Amino acid sequence: MNDFTRRKFLKAGVAVTAAGATLSYGSFAIGGSNKKVVIVGGGIGGATAAKYIRMMDSSVDVTLIEANKSYYTCFLSNEVLSGERTLDSIKFGYSGLAKHGVKVVNDVVTGIDADKRMVKTAGGDSFSYDRCIVAPGVDFKWEAIDGYDAKIAENTPHAWKAGTQTATLRKQLKAMKDGGTFVMVPPTNPFRCPPGPYERVAQIAHYFKHNKPKSSIIILDPKKKFSKFGLFNAGWARHYGYDPKNPTAAGMIKWVNSEAGGIVDSYDAATKTVSADAGNFKGDVVNIIPPQKAGKIAFIAGLTNDKGWCPINGKTFESTIHKNIHVVGDSCVAAPMPKSGYAANSEAKVCAAAVVALLQGGSAPTPAYVNTCYSIIAPGDAISVAMVYSYDESAGKIIKVKGSGGLTPGKFDAVLREREHQYTYSWFNNITSDTFN
Amino acid sequence: MKRNTLLQAALLTCGLSLSAASVAGGASGAMLAYTCAGCHGTNGVSTGPAGPSIAGFDYDYLVDSMHQFKAGERRSTIMTRIAKGYTDADIEAMSKFFADQKYILAAQEYDKAAAKRGGKLHKKYCNNCHEDAGTLQDPDEDTGMLGGQWRPYLSYTFADYQAGEREMGKKMKKKFKSMHKKAGDKGIADLLEFYASQK
Ligand SMILES: Cc1cc2nc3c(=O)[nH]c(=O)nc-3n(C[C@H](O)[C@H](O)[C@H](O)COP(=O)(O)OP(=O)(O)OC[C@H]3O[C@@H](n4cnc5c(N)ncnc54)[C@H](O)[C@@H]3O)c2cc1C
Numbered sequence: 001m002n003d004f005t006r007r008k009f010l011k012a013g014v015a016v017t018a019a020g021a022t023l024s025y026g027s028f029a030i031g032g033s034n035k036k037v038v039i040v041g042g043g044i045g046g047a048t049a050a051k052y053i054r055m056m057d058s059s060v061d062v063t064l065i066e067a068n069k070s071y072y073t074c075f076l077s078n079e080v081l082s083g084e085r086t087l088d089s090i091k092f093g094y095s096g097l098a099k100h101g102v103k104v105v106n107d108v109v110t111g112i113d114a115d116k117r118m119v120k121t122a123g124g125d126s127f128s129y130d131r132c133i134v135a136p137g138v139d140f141k142w143e144a145i146d147g148y149d150a151k152i153a154e155n156t157p158h159a160w161k162a163g164t165q166t167a168t169l170r171k172q173l174k175a176m177k178d179g180g181t182f183v184m185v186p187p188t189n190p191f192r193c194p195p196g197p198y199e200r201v202a203q204i205a206h207y208f209k210h211n212k213p214k215s216s217i218i219i220l221d222p223k224k225k226f227s228k229f230g231l232f233n234a235g236w237a238r239h240y241g242y243d244p245k246n247p248t249a250a251g252m253i254k255w256v257n258s259e260a261g262g263i264v265d266s267y268d269a270a271t272k273t274v275s276a277d278a279g280n281f282k283g284d285v286v287n288i289i290p291p292q293k294a295g296k297i298a299f300i301a302g303l304t305n306d307k308g309w310c311p312i313n314g315k316t317f318e319s320t321i322h323k324n325i326h327v328v329g330d331s332c333v334a335a336p337m338p339k340s341g342y343a344a345n346s347e348a349k350v351c352a353a354a355v356v357a358l359l360q361g362g363s364a365p366t367p368a369y370v371n372t373c374y375s376i377i378a379p380g381d382a383i384s385v386a387m388v389y390s391y392d393e394s395a396g397k398i399i400k401v402k403g404s405g406g407l408t409p410g411k412f413d414a415v416l417r418e419r420e421h422q423y424t425y426s427w428f429n430n431i432t433s434d435t436f437n
Numbered sequence: 438m439k440r441n442t443l444l445q446a447a448l449l450t451c452g453l454s455l456s457a458a459s460v461a462g463g464a465s466g467a468m469l470a471y472t473c474a475g476c477h478g479t480n481g482v483s484t485g486p487a488g489p490s491i492a493g494f495d496y497d498y499l500v501d502s503m504h505q506f507k508a509g510e511r512r513s514t515i516m517t518r519i520a521k522g523y524t525d526a527d528i529e530a531m532s533k534f535f536a537d538q539k540y541i542l543a544a545q546e547y548d549k550a551a552a553k554r555g556g557k558l559h560k561k562y563c564n565n566c567h568e569d570a571g572t573l574q575d576p577d578e579d580t581g582m583l584g585g586q587w588r589p590y591l592s593y594t595f596a597d598y599q600a601g602e603r604e605m606g607k608k609m610k611k612k613f614k615s616m617h618k619k620a621g622d623k624g625i626a627d628l629l630e631f632y633a634s635q636k
Contacts, residue, residue, distance in 0.1 A: 052471070342475050349471040368464040368527075370472035370519070386515055388472075388522025390464075404522030408514075415596075419487075420514050422589050423476070426488035431475040433484045 034061040035359040038119045038129040040109045040297060042066030044073075044341045045135035045329025047097060048348035048435045049355075054100040056356045063103040063127055065119065066094065071436070072162035074193065075341050076428050079376065080166050081159070082203035083174075083211075087167055096437035109136075112301035114322040131355050133317075134303060134310070135329040135344070136295025137161070138192050141308075144291045145185070146266035156269055158289045160192060172285045173207065179214040183274055183283030185264050186221050187291045190309075192330050192339045194227035195385070197289060199375035202232070205240040205252055206378055218283070219255045220276045221262040227338075228375060228385055230410055235377035238412070264288075294331035301325070309333045314398040315391050316354035316364045317347060326351050336400055337389060343371040345435055367391045369398065374424040382421035383408040463527055466534035473531070476515075481535045485543055487589035490582070493540025495574040498581050499532035512602035542572065542585025547633040555631025558624050559583075562616040566609065570635045584635030591632060595625050 037053055039046045042064050050064045071092045079085045094104040107121040112132060119127045140158065142149045148156070157165035157172075173182070182204055186197035201217055208215040226232070236242035241251035248254050256262040261278025268275070273282045293299075293308030303310045303319050310327040312319055314334065317326040328351045329344035337343045346369045354364035369389040376382045387405030389398050408420060463469075470481070473491070478484050481492030491499065505511040506520035507528075523531070559570060563583075567573075571583025583591065597603040598613070605613060616624055 345475055346472055350468075353468060353471075365468060366464040368469045368472050370475070370522075372475065372515070384515055386518045388519060401522040405518050416514050419589075419593055422487040423514060426483065426485060426587075427476050429484040429486065430478045430488065434474045434479045437479075 034059055035130045036061045036063070036128060037131050037133065037355060037359075038127045039064040039133045039135065040112070040119065041135040041137065041295065041329075042068075042094060042097075042104065043071060043135060043137050043329065043344070044431075044435055045137075045344035045348045046133065047071070047094075048345045049133050049135065049328060049352045050097055050102045051100050051435070052349050052352035053356055054102055056352060057360070058101060060356065060359060061103075062101070063105060064094075064097065065105045065107055065109050065121060065127070067106075067108045068163075069093075069106055072166065073341070073428075073432060074160070074162045074196070075431075076424075077159065077162040077166045078196070078200045078203040080162075081170050081173060081200065082207040083170070084203070084206075087163075087170075090162060090166075092432055092436045094436070099437075109297050110300070112297070112325065114301070114325055117324060129324070130359060131324050131326065133326045133328060133348075133351060133355065134295075134298060134301065134319075134331065135327070135348070136297045136331055138292040138330045138339070139294065139296050139299075140290040141293055142290060144188075145264055145288060147269060148267045148288050148290065152267070152269045153288075156267070156272070156286050156288060159287065160196075160289050160292075169285070169287060173204065176212065176215065176284045178212040180212065180284035181282070182208075182215065182217045183272075183281050183286045184217065184219050185274060185286075185288040186219065186223070186226070187289045188222045190335070190339060191289070191292045193341075193373070194338055195232070195373055195375045198226055198228070198232045199377070200287075201253060202235060202240070202375070202377045205236065208252060209240060215252070217253045218281055219253070219262070220264050220274060220278075220281060221255060221257050222264070223262075224257050224259060227373075228383060228407060231383045231407060232375075232377070234410065234412070235381060235383070239378045239381070292330075294327075298327065298331050303327055303331075305333070314396070315350075315367055315393075316358070317351035318354070326355060334398055336387075337369060337371055337398060338373070340371055340373050341431060342373060343369070345431055346370050367398075372427070374420065374427055376421060376424055380414065380418045380421055382417060382424045384420055384424075463524065463530070466530035466532075469523070469527055469531040470534040473535075480538045482538070482541045483543070483587060485545075485587045487587055489586055489590040490540065490543065491535050492538035493574070494535055494582060495579050496532050496536035498574070498579040499535055500528055501579060502581075503528045503532065510604070512597045512600075540572065540574075540582060540585075542635055543587050544636060545588055545633040547630045549634075551627045551630035552634035553631075554620075555624075555627035555629070556634075558616055558620055558628055559631055562612045563628075565612075571632060572635060583632045586632060588629055588633045592625075592629055595629070 039050050050062050073090045080087050107123040110122050111120040117129050157169045159165040159169045233244035236253050242253040243249045264276045266275045272286050273280050294304050294310050298304050298310050305311050310332045312327050312332045317328050319325045328347040330339040350367040372386040374384045385407050388401040392399045477491050483490040503520050506516040509517050566578045567583050
């Protein structure tokens, strides 16, 4: 093929993406070597990006490097804690991605050389790329709470990455005596899944109510408010015994906020005692969720800002620090989008479309994003938050679309709450299948 | 050269669709549709067990549905909140995308005897507009899919119709009433089994 035709052909490829063809469009890399994308981390963001790049342009050579053989979703892991589902039901493998032609490598990435465009792994391999997508999720600020570190967390789990720690926490809750105390320490903002700790409280209260009704839950919170605040307050009160007007009063759930002395400074693992402004709290089971920052590899690769997160261009998710490296999911700064699985999945598709267009020599298409988070308060009572986002070209920012989104109405509607509960499970099946299959 | 002709053809089609996208100005239908997949499945094929598939639906039905949700005219848990985020052009673009996908019937368990009874009711009262057990989109009718759609979604929809939370067309209302008069709520349960039995 002569150069002229080839150039036109490549241009045509760009048009396809811009116009939004989704299905594999055959090979565009005629006469040249295939473009290479290396993806670091096969969680929600990384796996979605891998699949969608292959769907958009099957000529792109996609390698996904993931530390673990299987992935446990954080979402619905709170139902594992309450015994409503098994750990196996939140486990996913990588064979689905292989079917899309993604090369899945089981290894830990130890370095990314932005100049040489090279990814290095603990196993000693190197992978060169034209564009790299980094999606390592979160890491913890272990220094935040004295006496709490990665080692202690094996027995006093955060369970904020699902898997072994989810199983440990479930085991401890099961072994706890009726009348015991569960102490939870949620993190400061921003963190993965803003409604997550409060859904966890509801799920554990649900388990206690039906199995250990004399038990209680104490939340030592460094914040004054949290996600879906009114809905959780009303839900806890409706099902479990909680007084929103007097949150530290008697009732199964007591919420000690920052003003009431909820700020925690240390933990004594030997006595399972949490030390907060309001005093010492001894738990039979303790769950500390430390403050968070971008995944470790993002720091090693120099992709983080002074707050510990990765700044990106919201249209392409390309790092504003290193060219040709994109960051999606919890690690990136996509505010006003929250750090959620739905957001990671949505960001990954915008990123995939941009990466494909840029590799083809075009420019990134106009993005569209959505976030939704469901929380199950009790059987037949689930709530959600949703938002539609767009990209503001002139401000160079992701923005909420005015008038869209919002919360489940506060006025309790049993019919719709039951539907939301069923739709939560549908969302779970669809997003995991959209990500891994 | 044969290959070149093919390439030129590709160029032409692609060029056309690009301009179509830029006239609209906003995000492409595919880009918008990607955001729905977390709840409706990749390309609109829902893996269930409750939320509806929307792949391969009639274009006008999709556009109408989105407008009904946006206006709050149709009862919904979440679609009104989602639909409010889109312009008319967005809705048209995403609807075109989903209308172009292939409808895939969901495999579900069902009660054989009830499905058989439901099939008779469907044939008598519904098949005129919902052809092929409600798996065919008649371009004149804009009806939505029944056969192979996830049962919980359909059962919620029946509940909404009955409660007057979603409006039926005049003619469907008449048939629905006759069906209900004859077979009662059990008729609805049987219809649900029939739709679930479609493969
Ligand atoms: C209890 C709980 C409930 C939640 N509920 C919801 C919910 O209902 N809805 C919702 O939308 N979100 C929910 N979330 C949030 C959601 O799980 C995260 O936002 C989402 O997983 C973020 O995706 P990610 O790709 O950024 O990170 P992850 O999904 O964590 O993926 C990161 C991956 O990268 C891998 N990795 C990291 N570093 C390396 C390396 N150096 N080399 C190789 N691999 C590496 C990790 O092993 C991991 O598989 C919840 C979270 C929690 C904790």
